[in-house]
Amino acid sequence: MPDKKLFITGNEAAVLGAIDAGAEVMFGYPITPATEILQGWVAKAEENKKLQYLQTEDEIAAGFGVLGVVLGGKKAFTASAGPGHILLQDSLAMAENLRLPFVGVMMQRGGPSTGTVNFSQQEVNLAAFGGNGDGLRIVYSASSVSELYELVIQAFNDAWRYRFPAIVLGDGYLGKTRSTVSLKKPNELISNYPILEEKTNATHLRNCYSSEESFGEVLKKNISDWNKNKSVIAKSESFQTEEAEILIVAHGLVASAAKEAITKLNLDMMKIGLFRPITLNPLDSTALKELAKKTNKIFIIESALNQLARIIKYELAGLPVEFIEIAKPAEGFTPEEIIKLISSFLKGD
Amino acid sequence: MDNFSPKSWNQESKPHLFCPGCGHAIALKQLGYAIDELGIQQKTTLGIDIGCSLLVWDFFNVDTVQTHHGRTTPVMVGYKIAKPERIALAYMGDGGGYAIGLQSLIHAAFRNNPITVILINNENYAMTGGQLSPTTETNVKTTTSPSGKDIKFGPGFKGPELLRQAANEKGFIARASVSNPIQLKNLLIKAIKNQTENNSFSFVEVLSICPINWKTDAQQSFARLKEMEKYYPIGEIK
Numbered sequence: 001m002p003d004k005k006l007f008i009t010g011n012e013a014a015v016l017g018a019i020d021a022g023a024e025v026m027f028g029y030p031i032t033p034a035t036e037i038l039q040g041w042v043a044k045a046e047e048n049k050k051l052q053y054l055q056t057e058d059e060i061a062a063g064f065g066v067l068g069v070v071l072g073g074k075k076a077f078t079a080s081a082g083p084g085h086i087l088l089q090d091s092l093a094m095a096e097n098l099r100l101p102f103v104g105v106m107m108q109r110g111g112p113s114t115g116t117v118n119f120s121q122q123e124v125n126l127a128a129f130g131g132n133g134d135g136l137r138i139v140y141s142a143s144s145v146s147e148l149y150e151l152v153i154q155a156f157n158d159a160w161r162y163r164f165p166a167i168v169l170g171d172g173y174l175g176k177t178r179s180t181v182s183l184k185k186p187n188e189l190i191s192n193y194p195i196l197e198e199k200t201n202a203t204h205l206r207n208c209y210s211s212e213e214s215f216g217e218v219l220k221k222n223i224s225d226w227n228k229n230k231s232v233i234a235k236s237e238s239f240q241t242e243e244a245e246i247l248i249v250a251h252g253l254v255a256s257a258a259k260e261a262i263t264k265l266n267l268d269m270m271k272i273g274l275f276r277p278i279t280l281n282p283l284d285s286t287a288l289k290e291l292a293k294k295t296n297k298i299f300i301i302e303s304a305l306n307q308l309a310r311i312i313k314y315e316l317a318g319l320p321v322e323f324i325e326i327a328k329p330a331e332g333f334t335p336e337e338i339i340k341l342i343s344s345f346l347k348g349d
Numbered sequence: 350m351d352n353f354s355p356k357s358w359n360q361e362s363k364p365h366l367f368c369p370g371c372g373h374a375i376a377l378k379q380l381g382y383a384i385d386e387l388g389i390q391q392k393t394t395l396g397i398d399i400g401c402s403l404l405v406w407d408f409f410n411v412d413t414v415q416t417h418h419g420r421t422t423p424v425m426v427g428y429k430i431a432k433p434e435r436i437a438l439a440y441m442g443d444g445g446g447y448a449i450g451l452q453s454l455i456h457a458a459f460r461n462n463p464i465t466v467i468l469i470n471n472e473n474y475a476m477t478g479g480q481l482s483p484t485t486e487t488n489v490k491t492t493t494s495p496s497g498k499d500i501k502f503g504p505g506f507k508g509p510e511l512l513r514q515a516a517n518e519k520g521f522i523a524r525a526s527v528s529n530p531i532q533l534k535n536l537l538i539k540a541i542k543n544q545t546e547n548n549s550f551s552f553v554e555v556l557s558i559c560p561i562n563w564k565t566d567a568q569q570s571f572a573r574l575k576e577m578e579k580y581y582p583i584g585e586i587k
Contacts (some may be wrong), residue, residue, distance in 0.1 A: 025430055052430055057456040061423035064416065066426020068396075070436070094417055102485070158541055195393055196412040196428075198435075202359070206406040206415040207401060228480075 005182050010080075010145045010174040011036035014105045017152030018077055019044060021253055025052045025076040025105070029064035029084060032117040033172030034107040037079035045208065059084040063091025063102070070101050071205075073194030075156055077103035080174075082111050085123055086130075092165055095132035097207040099222065100195065101159035104167045105152060107175040110330030118172035120330040121252055124307040127283035129165045134219075136226045138166040138233055139281040140250040146181040148174060151278070153186045154235075161192040162229050169280070173332070211338035218279050230282035236288060237276040240266055244273030246342075247295040249288075249312050252275050253332065256300055263344065272342070280308070285315045292316050299342060300325045301333060355381025357390040359410040366404045370567060372557030372574075373401055375527040376469055377408060379534040384411070386534075387541060389436050391524040394424040398441035398450070400476045402469070404441055419450025426453075426462045430575040436545060444474045445484040447508050452564045454512070458550050459516035461472075465540045468508065470560040472577070479562030484508070486580055491562075509586040511553050519549040526556040528574050531584070536585070556581055 008016070012038050018026070026045075028038035030292075038055065045051035056062040064079045069076035080088055085106045095102035108115030108123040129135040138158050142148035148170050155166035197203045209215035237255075240262050241247070250258045255276040265272050275291050277283055292298065298321055300309040309325045326341055354360070360523040367373050384390050395413040397405045398421045406415040416424045425481050429437040444492050448470040457464060472492050474480040481491040481498050483506035488497035509522045516522060521543035525533040533555060539553035556577050558570040565573060 027427065054426070054430065056423065057452050060420065061453045061456070062419040064423035065427035065430075066418070068424040068429070069426070069431040072394075072428045072431025074431040076431070090417055090420065094420075098414075141457075195364075196392075196414060198412060200391070202410045203412045204359075204407040205413065205416075206403070208406075208415060226435075308548055 005176055005180055007180050008145065008146045009036065009176055009178050010170055011107070011176065012040055013145045013149040013183070014079065014152050014170070015040035015044060016183065018156070019051070021075065021153040021156035022046055022151055022187060022192065023075040023156060024050060025069045025074055026157070027062040027076065027078050029059045029062050029080065030058055031081050031084040033109060034079045034081045034105065036175065037105060037118055044133055047069060059087035059113045061090040066102055067095060067100050071072045071195045073192055075160070075192050077105065079105040079107070081107045082109040082115060082123070083113070089130045091127065093133060093135065094207055095165035096133050096136050098205055099163040100165065101163055103155050103159050106167055106169050108169055108171045116330055117266070119253070119303065119332055120171065121254065121303040122307065123169060124304060126178065126282055127169055135256045135281060135289050136222055136320055137281060138164050139168045139169060139278060140167070140278060141280050142174060143252050143256045143276065144265055144344070145174065145179045145245070146183060147183070149183050157188070158233055162233065164226065167251065171253060178203050192223050207306055215294060231286065233279060233280045235268035235278040235282035236284035236287045237278060239274040239276065241273030241275065241291050243271050245295055246272040246290070246297045246299070247291055247300045248272065248274045248301060249277070249308065250274065250301045251280060251308060254303055257333045257335045258301060258338055260281040260344070261338035264335065264339060274282065280311060283311055283315055288312070288315055289306055289319070292319050292321055295321060297322045299326060303327045303328055303330060355385050357381045357384040357409050357411060358542070359407055362407040364406065367401065368561045370558065370570065372471060372527040372559065375530060376467070376533065376555045376557060377405065379530050380467065380537055381409065382459060382534050383537040383541060384409070387538060389541070393436045393438060394428060394432070396421040396428065396437070396439045398445035400442045400445055400474065402440055402442055402445065402569050403476070419445045419448070419453065421445065421464060422453040422457050422464070424448055425464045426457055429464050436541060439464055439466045439468070443468060443470040443472065443484040444477070444482045446469040447506050454536070455515050458512045458516040458520055458552065461520060463544050463548045463550060465544045466538065466556045469552050469557045470520045470581070471557040472486055472505070473559060473562050475559050475562050485578070505580055507581065509552065513587040514553055516550060516587060520587060521546050521549065521551040523552070523585045524554045524556065524581060524583050526574060526578055526583050527558060528571060528578065532583070545554070556583070
């Protein structure tokens with residue numbers, strides 16, 4: 001039976017995703033453009049007493065509150081943006097160290113600093129590598145309202161299955177745009193359980209060690225778990241890539257614009273396709289490398305200064321392919337603009 | 350196990366790693382007795398801060414999580430929301446509670462989150478080698494006030510008196526001292542009961558000694574503690 005159609009915003013979809021993923025607690029602090037996630041959750045909690053929330057004194061407390069809840073065994077999350085996302089790095093670092101299933105939905109806004117409130121892709125580095133560690137965090141980038149819903153569920157599942165913190169990136173346009181969607185309900189939910197186990201033999205958790213060797217063992221185990229699972233966690237979409245000689249790499253809403261551009265360019269017989277990372281960390285490097293081998297030019301297009309490009313070029317180092325980086329920090333791209341940029345580059349303008 | 354160790358202590362982590370003469374050990378012994386007396390070892394979860402408090406991460410045979418500096422309060426607020434039937438204790442120092450984590454502490458008191466916060470006040474950042482903290486009193490020498498703490502950095506910070514202004518009327522707030530272990534234990538018991546019986550916030554500041562950073566011997570340490578007790582009054586504050 002097809003699910004019924006809804007006319008909702010991305011922020012509303014994120015709330016529905018969290019509920020359908022089995023989340024019971026949200027901690028948050030108002031910030032544009034993510035505020036409606038907190039408001040939406042509170043509205044749901046008014047109807048459903050099983051859902052709890054706390055509007056905290058700041059995002060630091062929101063993040064650590066989430067960690068407290070998951071230590072007690074319930075699914076919890078927060079939502080934020082820009083400067084709030086920076087403050088959440090404190091708790092994210094602890095989640096990364098202690099392998100706690102933190103889930104965050106970050107609606108990117110322009111930066112640095114307070115920047116703008118609507119759109120950017122400048123929180124990729126922060127989400128993936130913002131802590132004082134090596135970036136063992138799962139980072140997704142949603143490119144549509146329905147995908148945002150699905151990725152929030154995926155984030156809870158992956159966080160509790162693999163015990164790495166998970167962050168879903170969107171942006172203000174995605175959060176506030178209303179679209180008609182039919183939401184794909186999850187087939188499977190990973191169960192939650194108390195991490196402080198309440199057994200006779202107490203659980204002792206620390207994130208501070210006195211010797212390099214003993215901490216080194218912990219990190220080795222974490223990195224080994226990450227490497228073992230990253231190919232399963234990594235997700236991507238390939239669009240019109242069967243015959244593509246030119247590849248666009250883009251994520252989020254920029255990828256949506258790129259798809260429209262590609263559809264038009266294909267009509268003009270240009271053999272161009274899109275690789276869209278759905279997870280930015282870990283990256284679906286197998287799929288990317290396969291495509292890169294068939295192409296000679298890769299356009300990396302993003303609303304940030306080479307944050308995606310660094311990730312892509314690291315994976316493709318050594319391949320005989322020309323990279324063209326198109327970066328417009330904190331500004332969006334229309335399909336027409338992408339067509340123009342690519343056409344003029346290929347003409348040698 | 351000797352006859353004096355609290356049953357709730359984790360013997361595998363003893364002898365403990367605090368400096369010789371450290372007041373934390375006195376406070377933790379009374380906390381252990383309080384847990385034993387209330388019979389709550391199996392129902393308690395302990396959150397601990399970084400700094401010297403870190404050394405408590407495996408001190409008790411109770412579920413324990415060590416978090417970042419100043420973040421123990423929000424972690425235990427979150428934990429208690431997930432696990433209202435558990436007893437949530439948050440253990441920290443004066444830097445963690447009154448400087449970097451003060452915002453969360455005030456708001457936990459203000460919201461009346463049913464957790465019990467135990468704050469060891471030894472008037473300095475001890476793990477990092479004795480810098481001045483909010484509670485360092487005027488003219489006291491530390492590594493960051495080598496000529497004595499100037500009044501321009503504020504006098505000794507009175508945390509319980511501040512929290513009293515913000516806390517819900519059902520909150521319990523007290524100050525104890527390691528110079529009087531029995532009173533300390535009784536105040537800890539009263540604080541924990543305020544969580545379990547009144548589902549309310551409670552806070553106990555414990556005046557403590559730090560012989561290593563104070564550069565005092567046993568006698569001088571307790572003499573300085575007596576002076577501290579004149580500035581920081583002991584007893585129930587709310």
